[in-house]
Amino acid sequence: MSQTTPSLENNPVEKTSQKWPLNFIHTTLSELKTQRGITLPLMAMNVTWFAKLAITTAFQGRLGDLQLASGTLAFTFANVTGFSVLNGLSGAMEPICGQAYGAKNFKLLHKTLLMATLLLLLTTLPISLLWLNVDTILIHFGQQREIVIVAKKYLLYLIPDLVITSFLCPLKAYLSSQSITVPNMISSCLAVAFHVPINPLLSRAKGLEGVSMAVWITDLMVMIFLASYVVIAENGKGGRWKEGGWWDQGVHDWITLLKLCVPCCLTTCLEWWCFEILVLLTGRFVNAKQAVGVLAIVLNFDYLVYSVMLSLATCASVRVSNELGANRAGLAYRSAYVSLAVSIALGFIGGSVMVAARGLWGPLFSHDKGIIRGVKDMMLLMAVVEVVNFPVTVCGGIVRGTARPWLAMSASLGGFYLLALPLGIVLAFKVRLGLGGLLAGFLVGMVGCLVLLLVFVARIDWVEEARKAQILAGNVEEKTVEEDGGDKEVVS
Known part of the structure; x- marks a missing residue:
């Protein structure tokens, strides 16, 4: 059965009785409305994420100059060597899941979510080893020993966030690629609201290590919320869990994912x-x-x-x-x-x-x-x-x-x-x-x-x-x- 590809001119979806420029205005306004529904929740989610960073920095500063400098250095190292890599790798899900959703291929959506999660979990192993040796690396590059020792403690308590992020990033990409962005926004807002009271409690109990723990505990809440939403939505009425495909990965699927992961990550x-x-x-x-x-x-x-x-x-x-x-x-x-x-x-x-x-x-x-x-x-x-x-x-x-x-x-x-x-x-x-x-x-x-x-x-x-x-x-x-x-x- 042959598959023909529509041209820009003969796309049946775009046929309308309206003439230009009314057709152009109508379709543009329709697209703007669709994009607004996707973008506004994402904006709220991203703003709350940056607010969480500001709250974390504020509580580090309350502990003293050494803790602020060490926490900032540690989080910069974590971003450069860890979170940027995990976020970049999960970016490969956007084209695969987005095109799979457009084509109504839900099996591909499912197995891509699982493959991306497994890939990110494997990636956390070398990143964790790097974090365990952060003191040697930073001292070699001329950082002050006093600051580095405290920074290492911060990173050790932040390692669980690597595992949590390995689940969280694919879940966010899985939902957003289907234009589902409101759950991301709600979970992020609730997490930041929780992040404010948990920081003083943990910082008083554990110092800078407590601030580090507050980061991954907050992310864990978001991950649990999104995972629960996916399970409930997929199993509910009209859900697509029965479509399967979770364990249907082949060598070709992994090659396709990895080919996209490398440039997205870079x-x-x-x-x-x-x-x-x-x-x-x-x-x-x-x-x-x-x-x-x-x-x-x-x-x-x-x-x-x-x-x-x-x-x-x-x-x-x-x-x-x-x-x-x-x-x-x-x-x-x-x-x-x-x-x-x-x-x-x-x-x-x-x-x-x-x-x-x-x-x-x-x-x-x-x-x-x-x-x-x-x-x-x-x-x-x-x-x-x-x-x-x-x-x-x-x-x-x-x-x-x-x-x-x-x-x-x-x-x-x-x-x-x-x-x-x-x-x-x-x-x-x-x-x-x-x-x-x-x-x-x-x-x-x-x-x-x-x-x-x-x-x-x-x-x-x-x-x-x-x-x-x-x-x-x-x-x-x-x-x-x-x-x-x-x-x-x-x-x-």
Whole structure:
């Protein structure tokens, strides 16, 4: 039975009696409404996640300067070597599960959830060994022994969070790829509400180790809530548990997952690591204490804005992958460009908000006039970075939804590491522009990254991507048969 692929023009789903521009306005508004339903709960979830980090940092600071420095160092090490890797690997679920859901292949959804969880659990083993030897590593790189010893204790008590995250990340991706985002939002809000009272209790009882325990206990609550929701929803009326597929993994399935895991992981890690390198470079300035303080305060605002970007990127990935899986090339095209247009608009809004808040944000964190003045200046430059960063992040979500995350990886590698960091170092240390030079280099690299991604998105053949999605989602086999005249077509 032959499987034909619709073109952008003859997609039956998009046929309507309305003429352009009424048809264009109607379909765009419909897409915006759909994306709003996905994005707003994700935004709430991401904002609460960053709020949890701020609460954790606040309680570390209450224990003293040594505990604050050690906790910050330990959590930075944990992000770089652990959580960025696990989050990146789980990103491979988005295109597979998203396209499987669009194609109504629930068996593929089930086995991908199980495979991703097993993969992340295996990955925690080498990460745990690395954390057990964190003192040797950090001292080798010149960190103070006193701080490192306390940081190791923090990390030892944080190891359970690796196992919890190995379940939590796949569960979140499994639900969001089906446009189910409200449970993620509710669980995160409840967890943060619980995180506030549990921190003083555990910090008084166990000190910094208690703050570390509060982190994974809160994540455990979210994981239990989401796992319970999945089990109840899948087993309930109209549930899909009976579809099975949980243990149907084959070698081909693992190869497909791993091929997507590597670029997804590298893309996430390259982005996370770039910000950490930025902080480390700031520590090499003559006025390092003030420069690091300014950057930390500016990045705190950036994290809030980034929570919106991340939500938009996930929404773009979900919408594109769902429509491609459903073999609707035209709707996938529309979803991608609506997402991109929204990201550009919100980029200008985010930048404007940062400009408006630059005189108010610094005094919330410091009374030092030099730091306040530095924050005011750097937030002006960072606002321009945000305008560019919004479409960069969303373009990454679009190419991830097409199951080609290596495009985002290539853009991140070229923009951040081959352009932004070298140029930033030259401007900051050779031209002596300081922190402003670093951020200026970062801005140029971000523009380069955006140009690459826009070229990648513009060159996407949506009909071909829809055809590939049918293969990835298991609807058709990748075979060709010779028809009369030598024509080739995909055969189910």
